[in-house]
Amino acid sequence: MLLITAATGKIxxxxxxQLSARGIAARALIRxxxxxxxxxxxxWMIGDFEDGASMAAALDGVDVMYLACGESxxxxxxxxxxxxAAxxxxxxxxxxxxASxxxxxxxxxxxxGNGMIERYLRDSGLAWTILRPTMFNQSLDLLAIAQKGELLSPQGDATTPFIDVRDIADVAVAVLTAENHHDRxxxxxxxxxLTQDALAVVVSEVCGKPVTCRHVTDAESYRGLLEAGVDEGMARSMIAHWQSYRARPAALISGWTEILTSHPPRTLRAYLEECVAASGIG
Structure with a gap:
């Protein structure tokens, strides 16, 4: 039996x-x-990570748990x-x-934080499989970017190999339903x-509207976050997140998405074209 936590999340x-479509029985944890x-x-099981009784009920007889948690x-x-609990x-x-x-x-x-959880899981005595996706295609607000004609970027020249949440889900189903992924x-x-400049070009081409990338400093980003209502602690965390992007080596393309799903990963351009077709942008 499988237990899927965060069963209403993007992934x-x-x-x-997918499990339902394939005739694979599973429990899905919701609050x-x-x-x-x-x-x-x-x-569908009603439960919460902090509610020991609900987790015990959800996990009773479960062989494999899919672990995810919303932003918190x-x-x-x-x-x-x-x-x-597992x-x-x-x-x-x-x-x-x-996360990558x-x-x-x-x-x-x-x-x-994800690194700390990974270490805790590896030290737990349980068998484990860890998926480290990069930034999601679905994290982009295409409509807002197209309307403004500007992409604000605090990431400098860092590159991001955006991944589609549907491909992550495909991988998750593959490793949940096979036994040869222990401790991987x-x-x-x-x-x-793509750099953010290259991303702006793709958005412009797909939308048929001029879109430019404007690089902003950490100070500008911080002020913008506060003005948008983000609290100071979260704003500082986001700045550190972007700093880590700029400090890392150039992002590498992994072949695991295609290997594990047996299909090429979806491109960001293809996803943006879907968004344009659905929204009428352009």
Whole structure:
């Protein structure tokens, strides 16, 4: 039996759809009963990482747990609690969605936090599989960029091999349903590593509107975040995240996405073209 946590998230929602379509029974953990969907073979469980009783019920008889958590300043604490619950329930393996460059000494709170969770999982005694995707195609607000005609970038010349959440879900289903992925880390990328300047060119070409990239300093970014209502702690964390991007070596393209899914990863351009077709931009 599989347990899918964060079953309404960008990746988890696709994972449960794919499992249902393939006739693979699974449990899906949600916090709100209204989030349940009519998917054959999916047993929706109400629970929370902090609720030990609900986690014990959700994990009863489970062999493999898919572990993900929405953005939260308590992400490390919450995922550790989920790992402890899986260990108590004698789950065989945990498949964790992490992040690229996840190390417990990374300057970025997001990457450092994922690195800390990875280490905790590896030291737990459970078998594990770790997925490290790069930035999602779906993280781009195409409409806002196209309307403004400007892409603000704090990332300097750093490159990003954007990956589609559907490809991450494809990988997750592949490793959840096979036994030959124990104690493996998979770096997942899309097929193209783009600078923000190159990204602006692609957006401009796809939208048929001029879009330029304007590089901003950390101070400008910080002020903009505060003006947008982001609290100071989160703003500092985001600045550190972007600094870690600029400091890292040039991003490499990984072949694991295609190897594990048996299909080429979706390109960012193809995703943007889908957005244009759906929204009527242009």
């Amino acid at each position: 988890g929602s696709i994972v449960v759809e 709100n009963p209204g989030q349940a969907r009519d998917l054959p073979g999916i047993d 300043q308590r992400k490390v604490e919450l995922e550790k609690q989920a790992i402890d 260990s108590s329930a004698r789950v065989t393996r945990v498949v964790k969605v992490s 460059d996840a190390h417990d000494d990374n300057a970025s709170d997001f990457r450092r 880390i998979y770096d997942l990328t899309g097929p193209d590593a």
